[in-house]
Amino acid sequence: MEHIVIIGNGIAGITAARHIRKHSDKKITVISAESEYFFSRTALMYVYMGHMKFKHLFPYENWFWKKNRIDLVNAYVSQVDIANKELILQGFPKIDFDKLVIATGSRPNTFAWPGQDLQGVQGLYSKQDLELLEANAPNNTVCRRAVIVGGGLIGIEMAEMLRSRDIPVTFLVREANFWDVVLPKAESQMLNEHIREHHIDLRLGTNLIEIISDENGRANAVITDKGETISCDLVGLTAGVSPNVDFLIDSGIELGKGVKVNPYLETNIADIYAIGDCAEQHEAIDHRKTVESVWYTGRMMGETLAQTLCGHRMAYKPGNWFNSAKFLDIEYQTYGWVFPEASRKDYEQHFHWRHPKEKICITIAFHKTTGQFLGINTFGIRMRHAVIDRWLREERKTAHIMEHLKDANFDPEFYSQYEKAIVSRYNSEFGTKIIPKKKSWKRIFNNT
Numbered sequence: 001m002e003h004i005v006i007i008g009n010g011i012a013g014i015t016a017a018r019h020i021r022k023h024s025d026k027k028i029t030v031i032s033a034e035s036e037y038f039f040s041r042t043a044l045m046y047v048y049m050g051h052m053k054f055k056h057l058f059p060y061e062n063w064f065w066k067k068n069r070i071d072l073v074n075a076y077v078s079q080v081d082i083a084n085k086e087l088i089l090q091g092f093p094k095i096d097f098d099k100l101v102i103a104t105g106s107r108p109n110t111f112a113w114p115g116q117d118l119q120g121v122q123g124l125y126s127k128q129d130l131e132l133l134e135a136n137a138p139n140n141t142v143c144r145r146a147v148i149v150g151g152g153l154i155g156i157e158m159a160e161m162l163r164s165r166d167i168p169v170t171f172l173v174r175e176a177n178f179w180d181v182v183l184p185k186a187e188s189q190m191l192n193e194h195i196r197e198h199h200i201d202l203r204l205g206t207n208l209i210e211i212i213s214d215e216n217g218r219a220n221a222v223i224t225d226k227g228e229t230i231s232c233d234l235v236g237l238t239a240g241v242s243p244n245v246d247f248l249i250d251s252g253i254e255l256g257k258g259v260k261v262n263p264y265l266e267t268n269i270a271d272i273y274a275i276g277d278c279a280e281q282h283e284a285i286d287h288r289k290t291v292e293s294v295w296y297t298g299r300m301m302g303e304t305l306a307q308t309l310c311g312h313r314m315a316y317k318p319g320n321w322f323n324s325a326k327f328l329d330i331e332y333q334t335y336g337w338v339f340p341e342a343s344r345k346d347y348e349q350h351f352h353w354r355h356p357k358e359k360i361c362i363t364i365a366f367h368k369t370t371g372q373f374l375g376i377n378t379f380g381i382r383m384r385h386a387v388i389d390r391w392l393r394e395e396r397k398t399a400h401i402m403e404h405l406k407d408a409n410f411d412p413e414f415y416s417q418y419e420k421a422i423v424s425r426y427n428s429e430f431g432t433k434i435i436p437k438k439k440s441w442k443r444i445f446n447n448t
């Protein structure tokens with residue numbers, strides 16, 4: 001029987017395993033050094049915040065794996081021997097494979113900062129990082145201040161986690177405004193305000209220079225490029241992630257930032273594939289990054305590859321870009337492409353509306369000449385994925401989006417609705433007379 005071995009039990013590896021089992025009777029082994037069972041990485045923060053226990057992060061009961069004949073191995077793969085089709089593991093016998101799936105995820109970036117290996121300095125990625133955070137920052141007596149370095153999605157999660165235990169947080173962000181490498185300035189500036197309102201000491205345009213040690217080898221301060229020394233007991237390094245592929249360096253498998261793959265998720269070596277955060281497309285799909293460190297794309301790659309491995313060779317076609325996240329109490333969604341000032345396309349124009357009092361806003365990107373709808377960002381308003389996705393596929397004009405905006409609203413009943421104010425602002429900015437149509441369930445479900 002063909003033996004498929006998957007390195008990595010994250011969303012990508014586990015989705016591949018589940019779907020291979022759905023479509024075939026092959027022998028499946030999943031190896032992971034981090035944890036015996038698959039868990040929901042995106043919910044790690046809620047364990048520290050006391051909303052959940054770690055055991056609540058397991059989407060499947062422990063019996064699921066045996067019942068579905070998915071063998072789990074909790075060990076680290078140190079080497080892939082492509083000639084003999086076998087894996088060398090630490091403290092575990094070799095494992096042979098007929099087909100190998102590399103789904104080893106990411107690791108936090110570090111930039112050779114002096115002091116980055118001191119005790120009390122850590123990233124936030126793994127189960128082990130969560131345990132370390134619990135040890136490093138159990139309360140505000142042991143951790144009197146934390147400094148977080150790197151203003152992205154994981155940095156703000158870490159800040160929220162620490163603030164939930166009343167630990168003072170200084171947040172060093174290299175950019176002029178929070179996450180302005182991704183968001184238009186008006187949105188970034190709204191988030192600056194929101195972060196500060198949560199009593200997080202946000203330092204914009206500030207870089208880490210060095211982490212200082214006490215006499216026991218523990219971090220006790222950082223020095224910034226503004227010449228300031230900030231005392232702290234914890235340094236959180238959250239300056240992005242990179243594919244976790246160092247163990248493959250001499251394997252013969254082609255690497256760039258990650259494991260290089262073609263649209264079929266195949267590497268340069270026959271019978272070896274890569275999916276999830278560790279995979280790097282040779283050519284970017286649409287405006288996507290060649291490495292996508294996002295939960296749902298890992299799931300999509302896992303599903304796609306399972307088809308190929310079960311005899312229906314299939315390319316990875318993720319469709320329109322979308323994503324969602326949370327910045328403290330603000331929910332964020334994005335669909336299509338809304339570029340920040342620095343990388344804005346010359347044909348791209350924006351319409352922005354912000355609520356006069358609350359932290360609620362939307363930005364719509366459209367083609368300057370044709371008016372074609374290109375993308376939307378919303379903060380504090382939930383959108384209906386299927387509707388927006390359809391508008392993007394149908395290349396609708398922005399006027400159509402404005403007229404039917406109510407169809408896209410997915411906020412629960414009785415939430416305030418803002419379409420009237422948004423459309424009125426659009427009319428005054430662009431000299432139009434659009435009247436927003438009532439929400440129509442017929443339109444929403446009939447795809448008209």
Ligand SMILES: Cc1cc2nc3c(=O)[nH]c(=O)nc-3n(C[C@H](O)[C@H](O)[C@H](O)COP(=O)(O)OP(=O)(O)OC[C@H]3O[C@@H](n4cnc5c(N)ncnc54)[C@H](O)[C@@H]3O)c2cc1C
Pocket residue numbers: 007008009010011012013031032033034035041042043044045075076077078103104105106124125126154157244247275276277278292293294295296298324325
């Ligand atoms: C705190 C946090 C919050 C996040 N929140 C969101 C979110 O809200 N939305 C979103 O879309 N994304 C989010 N992400 C990103 C998302 O979690 C990742 O994109 C996704 O988990 C990647 O899945 P994966 O299967 O590719 O890899 P991973 O989940 O990283 O799994 C890879 C596994 O392989 C193991 N492994 C690696 N190398 C070896 C080896 N040599 N031998 C054995 N095992 C190995 C690793 O230890 C790991 O267990 C978040 C990430 C973090 C860290």
